[in-house]
Amino acid sequence: MIGPSTSLSSRDPLDVYPVTMETHTNKSTQRPCGRFAHAAALLVIFSVVLIAPLQSFAQLPLPLPLPGSLVVTLTSPRSGSTVGGTIPATASVTIIGSLIVRGVQFQLDGGNLGGEDTSAPYSVSWDTSTAGEGPHTLTAVARDPLGLQYTSNAVTVIVSNGPPPDTSPPTVTLTSPTSGSTVSGPIEVRATASDDVGVAGVQFKLDDTDLGGEDTTAPYAVSWDPSTASEGPHTLTAVARDDAGNMTISEPITVTVSHAPPPPPPGTFASGDVFVSLETGSVQWRSPDGTLHAELVGQVPGAAEGIRFDATGNLYVTHWCADEACTTGNTVEKFNTNGVSQGTFGSGYNCDPHALAFDTVGSLYVGQAHCTGAILKVSPGSPSIEYTVAAENAGSFWIDLAPDGCTIFYTSWGPDVKRFDVCTDTQLADFNRAPLPGGETHGLRVLPDGGVLVTSGAVVSRLDSTGALVQTYRVSTGEPQYWAGVDLVGDGTFWAVNYLSSNVYKFDLTTGAVLASFTTGTPAQTVVDVGVSPGAPR
Numbered sequence: 250m251i252g253p254s255t256s257l258s259s260r261d262p263l264d265v266y267p268v269t270m271e272t273h274t275n276k277s278t279q280r281p282c283g284r285f286a287h288a289a290a291l292l293v294i295f296s297v298v299l300i301a302p303l304q305s306f307a308q309l310p311l312p313l314p315l316p317g318s319l320v321v322t323l324t325s326p327r328s329g330s331t332v333g334g335t336i337p338a339t340a341s342v343t344i345i346g347s348l349i350v351r352g353v354q355f356q357l358d359g360g361n362l363g364g365e366d367t368s369a370p371y372s373v374s375w376d377t378s379t380a381g382e383g384p385h386t387l388t389a390v391a392r393d394p395l396g397l398q399y400t401s402n403a404v405t406v407i408v409s410n411g412p413p414p415d416t417s418p419p420t421v422t423l424t425s426p427t428s429g430s431t432v433s434g435p436i437e438v439r440a441t442a443s444d445d446v447g448v449a450g451v452q453f454k455l456d457d458t459d460l461g462g463e464d465t466t467a468p469y470a471v472s473w474d475p476s477t478a479s480e481g482p483h484t485l486t487a488v489a490r491d492d493a494g495n496m497t498i499s500e501p502i503t504v505t506v507s508h509a510p511p512p513p514p515p516g517t518f519a520s521g522d523v524f525v526s527l528e529t530g531s532v533q534w535r536s537p538d539g540t541l542h543a544e545l546v547g548q549v550p551g552a553a554e555g556i557r558f559d560a561t562g563n564l565y566v567t568h569w570c571a572d573e574a575c576t577t578g579n580t581v582e583k584f585n586t587n588g589v590s591q592g593t594f595g596s597g598y599n600c601d602p603h604a605l606a607f608d609t610v611g612s613l614y615v616g617q618a619h620c621t622g623a624i625l626k627v628s629p630g631s632p633s634i635e636y637t638v639a640a641e642n643a644g645s646f647w648i649d650l651a652p653d654g655c656t657i658f659y660t661s662w663g664p665d666v667k668r669f670d671v672c673t674d675t676q677l678a679d680f681n682r683a684p685l686p687g688g689e690t691h692g693l694r695v696l697p698d699g700g701v702l703v704t705s706g707a708v709v710s711r712l713d714s715t716g717a718l719v720q721t722y723r724v725s726t727g728e729p730q731y732w733a734g735v736d737l738v739g740d741g742t743f744w745a746v747n748y749l750s751s752n753v754y755k756f757d758l759t760t761g762a763v764l765a766s767f768t769t770g771t772p773a774q775t776v777v778d779v780g781v782s783p784g785a786p787r
Contacts, residue, residue: 317346321353321391321401328404332377338362339372340389340401351392358386365392377408384408418497419444421451421489424772425529428502432475433510434590435550437530437571439470440487440499441772452488460485461572468528468774472550472571472578475506482506514543514588518562520784523744525753526553526734528775532566534588539753539767547590551578555616555647555734556780557605562586564780565594565613567602575600581615581627595627597635604692604778606650606657614671616645616659624648624657624669638669639676645669647692647734649701658701660690666703666712682716692734692778694743702743702758704732709745709756722761724754734778744779751776 320343326332342350353371355362357380363373371389385408389401421442426432438460442448451469453460455478461471469487483506487499514534521537524545530553532545547553551568558564564584571578581602583594595613600620607613612628622644626634638645641663648659655672664684668677680701687706694702699714707730709722722745723730733748741758751773755765769776 317344317348319344319348319350319391319393319399321389321399323387323389323401323404326387326404326406328406331407331409333408333410334378335374335376337372338375338387338389339370340391342369342371342391342399348393351394354390354392356388356390359388362387378410380408382408382410415446415491415493415495417445418495419448419489419491421487421497421499423485423487423499423502424775426485426502426504428504431505431507433507434476434546434548435472435474435530435571435577436546437470437528437550437552438473438485438487439468439529439775440489442467442469442487442489444489444491444495446491446493449490449492452490454486454488456484457486470528470552474550475504476508478506480506480508514545516542516587518558518564518586518588518782518784520782521738522782522784523753524556524564524780524782525746525769525776526556526566526778527769527771528552528554528777529771530568532556532564532584533769535767539755539765541770543588545584545588545590547582547584548592549578549580549582549590551580553777554602555604555778557607557613558780558783559607559611559613560609560783562783563591564588564782565605567605567615569601569603569618581605581613595625595633597625597627597633599623599625599635604645604647604649604659606648608650608654614648614650614657616648618643618646620644622661624659624671626671636669636671636674639667641665641667647690649693649695651695658693658695660693660703662689662691664688664690664705666690666693666701666716680716681712681718683718685710685718686721691732692736692746694735694737696737702735702737704735704745707731709735711758720761722756724763724766728752733776734780736779736781738781744781746776746779748774748776753779 322341324341325339338355340353352365352367354365355373384405387404391399419442421440423440425439438453440451442451450463450465452463453471482503484501484503486501490496523535525533532553534543534545535541549568551571554567554569556566566582568578568580579598581594583591585591599617601618602615603618604616612626615625617623622640624636624638624645641661643662645659646662648657650657655670657669657671659667666680668680670677685705686708689706691704696702701712703710709732710718711720713719729749730747731749732745734746737743742755743758744753744755746753751769751771753767754763757764
């Protein structure tokens with residue numbers, strides 16, 4: 250018989266009492282019923298094992314005297330982390346009991362990730378770019394010698410293989426006007442801005458209120474007429490933003506608004522005085538050695554570009570459009586020999602007047618950089634005359650008039666020195682024999698020998714009367730060089746503007762030696778043209 254009346258289901262499956270062999274009349278025959286019962290119990294146990302879900306033994310009904318269990322843990326990546334590129338997925342297996350590990354299979358979203366790793370440490374390389382952007386689930390499944398599987402807890406990660414978010418704000422600095430200065434007539438407020446990705450725009454503010462619209466292209470500037478503000482101190486700032494929405498506010502500057510006209514600069518233009526135009530809208534007046542004498546602040550907004558003197562020593566300055574619609578600026582301003590603005594000069598300018606030249610009877614020729622790019626002749630008391638010229642990249646950007654009074658030499662931000670006859674209204678052949686070094690011509694002056702001095706990219710070039718390149722000029726200071734305006738002194742020397750550094754240099758025309766120089770004290774890429782005063786008539 251089988252022990253007391255306790256049922257098998259309420260006891261440990263292997264806690265089987267010894268079986269008494271049944272005795273028959275024939276004592277020589279005994280049946281091994283105890284062995285069969287023991288085998289049947291084992292068969293029940295292993296049947297339970299084989300039909301159990303593929304999970305850790307620890308999840309099976311207890312108590313069961315199984316040989317052990319495996320606990321699988323995903324150790325990398327961490328749950329909730331953001332991953333990208335190719336990374337390792339790693340797992341550890343803790344053995345409980347006497348089992349051994351046959352292998353670990355990693356899975357991504359329920360599908361196998363690579364092959365099974367059969368030796369510790371268990372890992373697989375995962376190229377996350379093969380998965381879609383967003384959340385994904387990783388698991389690790391360990392296998393024992395019987396083929397039983399033990400699954401780790403799931404780990405959820407975020408796949409992101411796009412560029413990292415832009416969290417770096419731009420930098421911005423107000424460059425004009427200077428803090429502490431007094432302003433009265435129309436000026437340009439200017440700023441420089443940069444960003445590791447790109448500046449989306451700069452918004453200027455006056456006393457924390459928007460000043461004009463946002464400027465989305467460099468150089469960043471806005472026109473301001475201080476007469477619209479109350480007299481006294483005011484604060485200017487500039488706010489730069491990038492496409493990611495990062496913003497930076499510049500250090501503020503304080504200016505004093507005065508509605509009284511500014512006092513005239515001291516003295517009178519003298520022979521050899523040097524004048525340089527600034528994209529801030531003003532003009533620096535310097536002594537022949539480059540020492541700063543005064544700054545001319547006019548009445549016309551817009552960047553100051555080309556400058557030229559008439560026969561009586563008055564100074565003329567071109568101004569580009571001061572706003573996107575070109576409703577302000579876009580004209581020529583005249584200063585008398587004391588440096589006092591006389592207001593605008595001439596009319597009919599099409600778009601961005603730039604360079605100037607006078608003929609012997611006082612007519613002014615104006616090269617225009619954009620729109621039609623035509624050359625305009627402005628004569629007092631007569632309607633303006635427009636000459637349509639062949640352009641390369643920027644209309645009749647820089648001009649000079651030959652001694653014959655008819656031939657205008659001009660550049661168009663291309664590789665050539667071009668010519669036009671205003672007496673016959675005829676386009677002439679290019680002057681240069683071959684494209685000039687640098688391929689981007691700018692300021693030029695006709696030389697007394699019939700040649701031409703012209704800035705062209707990183708050098709200043711000299712052409713002889715046949716148009717052949719005979720000499721180039723540059724400085725050995727190590728600074729980046731891109732030459733803009735140029736003017737002759739009249740004694741075998743000339744001044745030239747390095748636009749990239751805002752430095753101005755004086756060269757010997759024959760030897761190329763640098764004889765003098767000065768820095769304007771303004772940011773790089775703010776100085777445009779240079780002019781040498783003939784002096785007021787005595």
